[in-house]
Amino acid sequence: MGITEIISNIRFLMLPVIIIIGVEFLLIALYYFYRRRQLDKKQIPIKKLILGAIFVGYIVFVLELTIIGRGTSHYMQMNLQPFSGYIDAWKKYSLRDLQNCLFNILMFVPLGILLPLLIAKFKEFKWLLLVVVGATVTIETYQTLTGAGIFELDDLMNNSLGGIFGYQLYRLAASITHNKKVKMKSLIGNLAIPLLMGLIFLCMNIVYAQKEFGHLAINAYTKSNMSDVKVSTSLELSSASTVAPVYKKIIKNENVEDLLQQKLGLSQVNTQDDKGSGEILVEDKDGVPYTLTKNDAEGQWWLTDNNYTPEQTSVTVQEEKAKSLMDKLSILPQDAEFTVQENGEFEWKLPDRPHLKRDYWTGDIELGLKQDGRVYSLAYSLHENQFIREVDILSPVVVYERIKKGEFPQIKYNALVQEEDLVIKKGDQIEIESIELSHMYDTKGFYQPIYNVSGKFNGNDWFTLIQARK
Incomplete structure (x- = not known):
């Protein structure tokens, strides 16, 4: 999903949020009109009421993104590999894949800001972290049990990171308000998360720039568990080393x-x-x-x-x-x-x-x-x-061994195939019928050699792609 599509979806989701906040502001106005006539009664500060209204709107927005109106295409699926989203984005060198990680961080930043402003108890970091982690675990568990999504360790980490960053922004604003000036120590300390992430991204870009070739999207995968999975072939596979051309x-x-x-x-x-x-x-x-x-x-x-x-x-x-x-x-x-x-x-x-x-x-x-x-x-x-130039490539024997070890991406080989059908399970059978050399463009525009491996997966037509360059 591109930036334009994300902005379009946010605009659509924001309409009910704006309506809800508008109704809340109307109720606040009616409340103050009524309380003004009850002079002997203590009024709730207008600041807290406004913050509360915004907080309710924010909660509705998060529920729209994570729970309300989502389909049920995933059942009891979990991804507990840490940093898998970042690894995939790096292997594809794709901003589009990185967007999801960054969006999950930004989604919980308001929670870290609003909670300490509304409730004094959450000015203590331990209580705020408990709520942030608890909210994320609740959402992820609901998605897993209902099939609305996958329980991903990355989401838990990113949401928690967002809540912490929001809390740091609150601390920074509180420090500036209290001291009437910006202290460099407070500024650096409370902006540690974006500064650290910026440094990491800078280093990644430097490393990427030094690489001769770019990344292939087919390398972004999670290794499959091949225990009790039968892999067979009738092909006579060569083990001889060979070369193939690379183009730009x-x-x-x-x-x-x-x-x-x-x-x-x-x-x-x-x-x-x-x-x-x-x-x-x-x-x-x-x-x-x-x-x-x-x-x-x-x-x-x-x-x-x-x-x-x-x-x-x-x-x-x-x-x-x-x-x-x-x-x-x-x-x-x-x-x-x-x-x-x-x-x-x-x-x-x-x-x-x-x-x-x-x-x-x-x-x-x-x-x-x-x-x-x-x-x-x-x-x-x-x-x-x-x-x-020509580069050394893997032999067909090595490619076949990688299939047996589960070191290959599961590609959606048919429009009717569901994501859960691609998960390798105990008792599955893969028969390799062809291993052919082909080419694919990488993220730097190089046309690199790859292997197109095709055959049968549990009796159905199947294929995968594996980088041929050593």
Whole structure:
């Protein structure tokens, strides 16, 4: 889940929270109106009432995130491996995977701030920690028993860390209020958690930058327990050491707008850019609107006529027009496989050829033409694989041994397969039918060799991917 999606979900969940807090503020106003007429009665301080209202809204928000409206796809599942979320994020070098860990920390920060402000007893750290840990254990246990989630040790650690950080922020604010100034010792001490995490992330980035190659997402897995699991194969596996090539993905970020202006006469109208990947409205000399969608990170772009509906045309006539237009655009780096698709569009394809051990282009270009020969769709998805060097790789025998030891990721091999179906259990059977060399892009854009291992898992089609490079 990306940042945009998270923000969108939070906005949706915040609506009932805002309504509840609004109702509470209305009740507080009515309470003070009534109490003002009862002069002999002691009033509850307005500050505590407001904090209490915010606290109730916060509790509702947490319950929405963790309990209310969640599905029941996980039954009695637990992940007690410490730091597994951080390990997965590191192996994938993925901010998206790290987001979940950080969000679980931030979710409990308000609890560490609000509790000491509301109840004096929780100004003592031991009582606050007890509530934070107790609340997390309660949520995790409920999710496990109801199937709404998995009991994860990481969640317990992250939530507790968030509560402690919130308490430190409260202590820092209290120190500044009491001393009327910021003490460096108090500042450093109470910001120890984010400072420590920042230092860790800095060191991780330094280590990552020093590595020649990036990380492969398939390496982010928890080792399976293979006790009483039968693994077999009829293959004759080689134990000989061998090598395989590694390539680097090279993105050619050409100025697409200038190309379309010069070759097709399309001029830009406006831009909706989002960090290099956005939509640009362009039009031809007759004012026909097109949308140019770009993904600069991948070197891809798509041009589409906003109002045109494809029609059946003479393929023979259009084929010559398509080839002529492609020559005019000069965006094919070399000869490609030309095909006419069933929908009447044309495709030029450069197949993946990692066996060449030299630089090569791969990807495809798709073109759709109107009856008059003008473009109604053009999709560019080509990039260059630059040969780096050959690396030593594991032998098929070693790969098979890794399968037997449970050192492989369980990949969802079918859309109907549930996560619980992928958990290796006592009595399961895995039959290996093929171990083939393939390639996969890592987090630095290197095209690394991997093994595609396929066969049967309890009689069903199954496969997994294992890094081939030693």
